Amino acid sequence: MDDVMESAVGPHFSGLRLSPSSLPSSPSSSSGFNGTADASAAADGFAPPPAAGSKQPFLIGVSGGTASGKTTVCDMIIQQLHDHRVVLVNQDSFYHGLTEEESERLQDYNFDHPDAFDTDRLLECMGKLKSGQSVNIPIYDFKNHRRCSESFRKVNASDVIILEGILVFHDQRVRDLMDMKIFVDTDADIRLARRIRRDTVERGRDVISVLEQVISSPVDFGLLLFKYVAQSACLDVFHMYNVTSYEPC
Numbered sequence: 002m003d004d005v006m007e008s009a010v011g012p013h014f015s016g017l018r019l020s021p022s023s024l025p026s027s028p029s030s031s032s033g034f035n036g037t038a039d040a041s042a043a044a045d046g047f048a049p050p051p052a053a054g055s056k057q058p059f060l061i062g063v064s065g066g067t068a069s070g071k072t073t074v075c076d077m078i079i080q081q082l083h084d085h086r087v088v089l090v091n092q093d094s095f096y097h098g099l100t101e102e103e104s105e106r107l108q109d110y111n112f113d114h115p116d117a118f119d120t121d122r123l124l125e126c127m128g129k130l131k132s133g134q135s136v137n138i139p140i141y142d143f144k145n146h147r148r149c150s151e152s153f154r155k156v157n158a159s160d161v162i163i164l165e166g167i168l169v170f171h172d173q174r175v176r177d178l179m180d181m182k183i184f185v186d187t188d189a190d191i192r193l194a195r196r197i198r199r200d201t202v203e204r205g206r207d208v209i210s211v212l213e214q215v216i217s218s219p220v221d222f223g224l225l226l227f228k229y230v231a232q233s234a235c236l237d238v239f240h241m242y243n244v245t246s247y248e249p250c
Contacts, residue, residue, distance in 0.1 A: 058131055058158070060178055063165045065185030067113065068195035071165050074185050078163060085160040088130070092166020095123040096141045098148045108213075115171045126156075127178050133158045 061078065065071045079087050095118050103110055111117065119139075126136045137153035170176055170184075193215065200206045 056133065058133065058160060058162050059180045060127070060131055060162045060164065061181045061183065062169045062176070062179040063163060063183045063185065064167060064169050065187065066189075066192055067167060068192045068199060069185040069187040070195075071167075071185050074183065075163050075165050082161055087161040087163065088156050088159040089163045089165060090126070090130070090138060090156065092118060092123065092164065092169050094139050094141055094154070095119045095126075096148070098141075108210075113167060115168055118166075118168065120172050120175065124172065124174050124178075127162070127164060127175060130156065130158070130162050131178050 063071050063075055063078075065074075075089055079089065096112070097117060097119050099107070099110065122139065126138060129136045135155060135157045138156050140149040140152045140154055142149055164175075164179070170182060176182070196215070197208055197211050200211045201208060
């Protein structure tokens with residue numbers, strides 16, 4: 002498994018480019034983002050449409066299957082946009098807290114289903130950030146599967162907002178707020194290998210329980226949604242063939 006993950010090459014961006022006019026000017030710097038993720042991106046040369054209004058934050062949606070490398074891609078974007086104020090918001094923060102009955106049947110609960118997320122709360126927070134307001138992002142306790150009712154993460158107004166999650170493209174209202182949409186397309190075998198390592202090393206699970214969860218989830222909503230978005234709803238979706246070594250996602 003380690004050989005498979007360590008031998009793969011770096012990510013290929015098949016057309017990711019930001020033009021200076023696409024981003025709001027940052028009070029911390031007068032220089033713009035040159036926008037080239039790598040040589041192939043420069044050759045393809047895609048520049049997204051500018052956000053409405055010079056002061057409106059630029060919202061990037063990053064989606065992909067479990068353990069596809071979304072966090073790695075977000076980190077790369079943040080590094081490239083070092084001259085701008087960038088904030089990362091995770092869809093995982095908006096999980097619904099489980100009821101007692103759901104907690105007792107945890108093995109049957111599908112955390113990869115659209116209904117597992119509080120999309121209305123997510124939409125409210127994204128709308129405020131998009132309008133330049135600060136927000137309080139919920140904090141989710143993954144150990145107890147509860148939302149921390151008295152704890153929040155304050156996120157201030159920024160030049161660029163990155164919204165990351167397996168199903169951030171699911172709701173049309175959320176998609177409509179996005180200026181750019183990126184899908185991290187990674188081979189299923191690589192994702193499974195990453196997921197096994199992540200869940201056993203970081204979350205204290207055994208290999209059998211991880212495999213049982215994968216087998217018991219008959220529908221990969223993230224991949225189904227990608228096909229829908231790519232074909233009918235969002236023309237600015239990028240394939241990012243990320244086959245790097247393991248990174249937590």
